[in-house]
Amino acid sequence: MQNLKLNPHLLAIPANIGGKPTGEVQAEYGLTDVVEMGSNESPFGLSPVAVAAFHDALQNAHRYPGVADKRLRQKLAAHFNARATASFSEQNFLTGNGLTDVIRMIVQAFVFDGGETIACTPTFPMYRLLTQEFGGKCREVSHKNYRHDLSAMADAITEQTRAIFVCNPNNPTGTLVTRDEVEAFVQRVPPSVVVVFDEAYYEFADDLDYSNALDYVRAGRDQVIVLRTFSKAYSMAGLRVGYAIGTPAMIEYLAHAQIVFNTGDPILYAAAAALDDQEHVERTRKMIAAEKQFLYDGLTRLGLQYVPTQANFVLLVNLPRDVKTINEGMLQRGVIIRPMGGFGMPDAIRVTIGTRAQNERMLWAMGEVLRK
Ligand SMILES: Cc1ncc(COP(=O)(O)O)c(C=O)c1O
Structure with missing residues (x-):
């Protein structure tokens, strides 16, 4: 590549900025069951x-x-x-x-x-x-x-x-x-x-x-x-x-x-x-609203601070442990969340609102990680 004239504007940005894909986490941590709560996707599937x-x-x-x-x-x-x-x-x-x-x-x-x-x-x-x-x-x-x-x-x-x-x-x-x-x-x-x-x-x-x-x-x-x-x-x-x-x-x-x-x-x-199929959208919206409240309650029980959200994710702020340790612990327990360093918030984590089972698993994993 040394002899080629490269575009400096392209080199200024990272080559791959997406979250960690589920398959990669499974392979890296030897897990079969991984919950993806890092990319603000809907967990409810297509219409x-x-x-x-x-x-x-x-x-x-x-x-x-x-x-x-x-x-x-x-x-x-x-x-x-x-x-x-x-x-x-x-x-x-x-x-x-x-x-x-x-x-x-x-x-x-x-x-x-x-x-x-x-x-x-x-x-x-x-x-x-x-x-x-x-x-x-x-x-x-x-x-x-x-x-x-x-x-x-x-x-x-x-x-x-x-x-x-x-x-x-x-x-x-x-x-x-x-x-x-x-x-x-x-x-x-x-x-x-x-x-x-x-x-x-x-x-x-x-x-x-x-x-x-x-x-x-x-x-x-x-x-x-x-x-x-x-x-x-x-x-x-x-x-x-x-x-x-x-x-x-x-x-x-x-x-x-x-x-x-x-x-x-x-x-x-x-x-x-x-x-x-607006009914599908409405169902998704209602489920997210209900799960949002479930997550708020669980996070409060864990003593975690969050920013009340109008979207399908919640930002956890002022975390009591360093984000790297929390993220690693969550991945080991098969839960993908998104550390916010890339968004300019090194002390925060974003969690996508999932299904009840996914939210329960996330709260369980977070409880375990914080107890350690
Ligand atoms: C605010 C915002 N805009 C745009 C996008 C990109 O969405 P799309 O999947 O349609 O490219 C995202 C994806 O997370 C987003 O959060």
């Missing part, structure tokens, strides 16, 4: 309707993707129009190979020639990493009480700012920004800056003061983009579909960064079918 649609579409999988993307976008428009007065069309939606791919499109579309982004710390690290990958700088603004400090984020805007990411609910803290905060913030953002509301965990939020960023898109504001994914409440993390909602002009611009055939038809059909 059977989505599985059937995926299976049917395999018949044509020898072909490149065709009309499935347009169909999904039409269905998304109908889905959102059923819940509000202003109407969307397929032109308001852009799909990607997971939401991560959509975030990549946004960064690629706006970070060039010295462009910068702004994000909270801690938050989903891909905003920063992708900004660096495209040669830009991400200004990180510290959280305030585990929440986005939107006023400080607005203060951080410079001539170089091209995009601001607001993760709502925020990963890894699980906290929300409210409607009033968003309104005051959006007022302060100059028209030359894009504001991206990443609502990957939208469906889990039950706070009525949840910001409705979509209203800005409905009102025709080009600079606002809202992001959603099928990976979380729709339990489709392994299939990879996420999407942006924006004005037709913004979506048309972002489509320049979309890689042709980025997602396969069987996956897009599965996502469209999953939209039809």
Whole structure:
């Protein structure tokens, strides 16, 4: 490799940033039964309707993707129009190979020639990493009480700012920004800056003061983009579909960064079918809400501090033992959780809310580890 000219922006970010896969933990620790609570996946599985649609579409999988993307976008428009007065069309939606791919499109579309982004710390690290990958700088603004400090984020805007990411609910803290905060913030953002509301965990939020960023898109504001994914409440993390909602002009611009055939038809059909099965989403949402309370009670019994969450994960903070020791002990007991060093919180751990059996196992393992 010495003789090759390598891209320094790529070398600035780690090559593999995903959590430890279950199979790896099984092999490393000689375990057969491992509980995955590290990546905020849904433990409840895909809707059977989505599985059937995926299976049917395999018949044509020898072909490149065709009309499935347009169909999904039409269905998304109908889905959102059923819940509000202003109407969307397929032109308001852009799909990607997971939401991560959509975030990549946004960064690629706006970070060039010295462009910068702004994000909270801690938050989903891909905003920063992708900004660096495209040669830009991400200004990180510290959280305030585990929440986005939107006023400080607005203060951080410079001539170089091209995009601001607001993760709502925020990963890894699980906290929300409210409607009033968003309104005051959006007022302060100059028209030359894009504001991206990443609502990957939208469906889990039950706070009525949840910001409705979509209203800005409905009102025709080009600079606002809202992001959603099928990976979380729709339990489709392994299939990879996420999407942006924006004005037709913004979506048309972002489509320049979309890689042709980025997602396969069987996956897009599965996502469209999953939209039809809202009962499955509702069941998942209710189970997560019930299990959240179960986890809170268990964590309190263990004397652990957590940040109340609006998502499907809980951030444990001010841990009484060092995170490395806790993580190692949990892995030995077959429970994958996520240490938050990579998110800039070396003293915290994020735990995905699981099924009752998984949550019981996690609490048991944590109790054992803390007793040692
Ligand atoms: C806030 C946030 N945005 C986006 C993503 C990416 O989701 P996807 O699986 O759709 O790429 C995640 C995944 O954990 C996330 O937490």
